[in-house]
Amino acid sequence: MIDLHVHLGGAVPAAVLWEILCDGGLQTEFGSFDKLQDYLTVRFDEILSLDDFLGRYFHATELIQSSPHAASVAAYQAIAKAYRRSRIQGMELRYNPLKRIREGMHTLDSIIMATIQGLQRASLHYGVKTGILFSLDKGGTLEGNWSIVEEAMRFRGQGGLRGAYGIVGIDIAGPESLGREHDKDWLAHMAAMFDEARKVGLGLSWHVGETAHTGPEAMINVIETIRPDRIGHGIELRKAQGKQRDHLCGLLRERQICLEICPTVNLVTRSIQDLKEIADLIRLLDKEHIPFCLNTDNPYIVNTNLQREYDLIAEVLGDDAHLLDQAKSYADQASFLQERA
Numbered sequence: 001m002i003d004l005h006v007h008l009g010g011a012v013p014a015a016v017l018w019e020i021l022c023d024g025g026l027q028t029e030f031g032s033f034d035k036l037q038d039y040l041t042v043r044f045d046e047i048l049s050l051d052d053f054l055g056r057y058f059h060a061t062e063l064i065q066s067s068p069h070a071a072s073v074a075a076y077q078a079i080a081k082a083y084r085r086s087r088i089q090g091m092e093l094r095y096n097p098l099k100r101i102r103e104g105m106h107t108l109d110s111i112i113m114a115t116i117q118g119l120q121r122a123s124l125h126y127g128v129k130t131g132i133l134f135s136l137d138k139g140g141t142l143e144g145n146w147s148i149v150e151e152a153m154r155f156r157g158q159g160g161l162r163g164a165y166g167i168v169g170i171d172i173a174g175p176e177s178l179g180r181e182h183d184k185d186w187l188a189h190m191a192a193m194f195d196e197a198r199k200v201g202l203g204l205s206w207h208v209g210e211t212a213h214t215g216p217e218a219m220i221n222v223i224e225t226i227r228p229d230r231i232g233h234g235i236e237l238r239k240a241q242g243k244q245r246d247h248l249c250g251l252l253r254e255r256q257i258c259l260e261i262c263p264t265v266n267l268v269t270r271s272i273q274d275l276k277e278i279a280d281l282i283r284l285l286d287k288e289h290i291p292f293c294l295n296t297d298n299p300y301i302v303n304t305n306l307q308r309e310y311d312l313i314a315e316v317l318g319d320d321a322h323l324l325d326q327a328k329s330y331a332d333q334a335s336f337l338q339e340r341a
Contacts, residue, residue, distance in 0.1 A: 010298025075118030090129035131168035138174030169203030181218035203336035293331035
């Protein structure tokens with residue numbers, strides 16, 4: 001199994017973050033391990049939306065991971081823990097390097113090299129294929145996002161050690177409530193960035209269709225303007241009807257755009273009400289011959305692992321659980337952990 005959609009900020013156990021915090025001597029509001037663990041424990045009744053989820057946890061995890069040593073340890077431990085829990089064969093970690101330089105205290109180069117080295121060690125120790133996607137920021141400036149793309153292009157191919165591929169792609173994440181995907185001018189600016197990344201062989205993913213703030217219309221806008229290889233989430237497809245559904249399914253099928261589905265986090269953020277919605281979506285994707293795979297998104301924050309995601313969906317699929325064999329095959333095919341032109 002390969003996990004294609006994992007955020008570094010939510011992939012590291014509280015115990016590891018606490019050790020990083022103590023070793024680095026960073027001043028935070030967390031005076032003990034118990035306080036940090038309690039802060040990072042998801043309470044379903046406190047999370048009412050994706051915005052709640054994004055606004056609660058990541059300023060803390062990104063801050064703790066903001067040094068070369070911390071970034072290296074975090075990247076290594078994300079892979080090591082995932083392998084020990086699910087025997088993964090590969091993982092693509094994504095993060096925003098600008099959010100880990102601690103207001104200029106560290107250089108982008110030092111953070112990027114540290115995460116690459118952490119994944120090299122993990123690939124060497126566990127025989128797992130690894131790679132990094134840089135996440136652009138929907139709420140960030142165009143200048144900042146361009147700098148991330150330029151770094152991804154500059155560092156592409158700097159892995160190359162026993163299955164560690166280094167920087168393999170770019171992504172964009174952030175609150176869907178910003179409505180960026182409905183802004184054609186903004187999308188045109190982003191398309192220019194993604195086109196430059198495509199030219200050097202970087203893979204392209206895009207968070208969209210996770211909530212009603214974007215929906216099927218925004219998915220169509222992204223596909224037609226950005227032309228991504230994969231879409232992060234895309235579960236709003238299930239709400240498309242009539243000609244809109246036919247058009248969206250046709251685009252996904254013809255371009256073989258893989259949907260990176262993350263069931264547990266969608267439950268936590270109230271993007272779905274129950275896992276049957278994911279099962280029904282998978283049946284639709286199978287019927288329409290659209291690639292899809294299961295992923296963990298933020299495994300330690302939402303207390304999951306890749307095997308658990310497959311087990312949960314297999315249970316609700318019932319007699320259709322065999323469709324998940326396709327999901328694993330699609331993940332292999334859609335992975336950026338391979339040589340790209």
